[in-house]
Amino acid sequence: MAERTTNDEVLSRSELADYLSELSRRFEEGESGVDVPVGNKTVSLGHSEDVSVSVDVVERSSRLRGDRETVTVTMSWKPDS
Incomplete structure (x- = not known):
């Protein structure tokens, strides 16, 4: 179940810079896992030494809607047992 x-x-x-810095600090210091702030909630995730990272950048240009740029960072790992 997901x-x-x-x-x-x-x-x-x-x-945004403050949020990303805080998230980075939590990944560095979290020995048993990492607590990720999501809105008014905190989600506790398991620990792993290796994390797969994918960065996707999209640049769109549209005469009607204007330019739009998107950066998506996806991190995934299997928690240590």
Whole structure:
């Protein structure tokens, strides 16, 4: 069974940088796992030394809708037993 927790919001560049820095700190310091803040909730995830990372960048240009750029970072791992 898969559980999904999502949160969509608009952040300033500074707020986004703070969020990513905090997430990075949690990955570095989490010896038994990592607690990921998602909106008003925190999700506890298991620990693994190796993490698969995928980065996808899309640049779209449209006369009617204007330019749009998207960066998607996906991290996945199998928690240590």
